[in-house]
Amino acid sequence: MELRIFTExxxxxxxxxxxxxxxxxxxxxxxxxxxxxHYLAMGGDGLPGPTDAWITLAGLARETSRIRLGTLMTAATFRLPGVLAIQVAQVDAMSGGRVELGLGAGWFEAEHTAYGIPFPKEKFPRLEEQLEIVTGLWATPVGETFSYSGTHYTLTDSPALPKPAQPKPPVLIGGLGATRTPRLAARFADEFNLPFASLETSAEQFGRVREAAEKAGRSPDDLIYSNALVACVGRDEAEIARRAEAIGREPAELRANGLAGTPDEVVEKIGRYAELGASRVYLQILDLSDLDHLELISSRVRTQLS
Known part of the structure; x- marks a missing residue:
């Protein structure tokens, strides 16, 4: 089981x-x-204000050397697909091939109206076309061109440059949709991610994705299955309560809906997700000033996971 850090x-x-x-x-x-x-806080003042995901990752690409870097999830409403393909390819090159693209339809209407971003009704068909275009641009051999004619986007004789450092940055697709999301994951995803889902929901949705992959003529084991869950780990009840209070949550609620408790409790719950087929967990870290939290998780949780 691989542990990854996920920030908001x-x-x-x-x-x-x-x-x-x-x-x-x-x-x-x-x-x-x-x-x-995202460009708008979901509660609170959000100070000092939003940072753009791909500009942030470009900076981190030059200031780290080993870790993978990516988004959960870039909104298809935020960027034109040709521009997104260029941005991700450039950051991938800047990182030496360590970038992964999580791409979703977009859902938070308020952030669109706050910053003048169109919020179309037909978001899912746009996402599907974006996936076709981004992956198609990356896959086009150097010296050839890429054209695409869809309902929402048209590209004509694109040079399909630049190329990422990786042959193809991994693409993550996620969500709880029962039909269209598994179908899209079966077509395009290297990894399927479930955000903040229970064990029961994870079992159902992973099963749907595996079934969709089989129907698409793809081995279900070709995909990586992962969960994103809020983390609140403490050495004792007092530390757990302090960390829960810092993010405005209750320990009991976090234990029920996330990865909260002592290191041993969290290891046991991660193991239950692993039994369902998950091989990665994205730990949502909401208090970014508490680096001791990361140290505790690394030394007492990560080291217990094979």
Whole structure:
């Protein structure tokens, strides 16, 4: 089981804070630093204000050397697909081939209206076209061109440059949709991620994705299955309560809906997700100033997982 660190900078984080967390992620032997792609806080003042996901990752690409870097999830509404393919390829080159693209349809209407970003009704068909275009641009051999004619996007004789450092950066698709999401994952995803889902929901959705992969003529084992869950780990009840209070949550609720408790409790619950087929967990870290939290998870949780 690989543990990755997942941050929500729209809730309030400077680039310097994100850099500190990314460096701790690398120093403490976690597998990756991921961040959300949002422009508006979901509660609270969000000070000092939002940071752009791909600009952040470009900076971190030059200031880290080992960890993977990516998004959960970039919104298809935020960027034109050709521009997104260029951005991700460039950051991949800047990192030496360590980038992964999580791409979703977009859902938070308020952040769109706050920053003048169109919020179309037909978001899922746009996501499907974006996936076709981004992966198609990367797959086009150098010296050839890429064209695409869809309902929402048209590309004509694109040189399909630049190329990423990796042959193809891994693509992550996630969500709880019962039909379209598994179908899209079966077509395009290297990894299927479930955000904040229970064991029961994870079992059902992983099963749907595996079934969709089989129907698409793909081995279900070709995909990586992962969960994103809020983390709140403490050596004792007092430390657990202190960390829960810092993020405005209750220990009992976090134990029920996330990865909360003592290190041994958290290891046991991660093991239950592993039994369902998950091989990665993205630990949502909401208090970015508490680097001791990361150290505890690394030394007492990560080291117990094979």
């Amino acid at each position: 900078p729209q809730q309030g984080a400077s680039y310097e804070q994100l850099l500190a967390v990314a460096r701790a992620t690398e120093d403490l032997d976690f597998g990756a630093f991921f961040r959300s792609d």
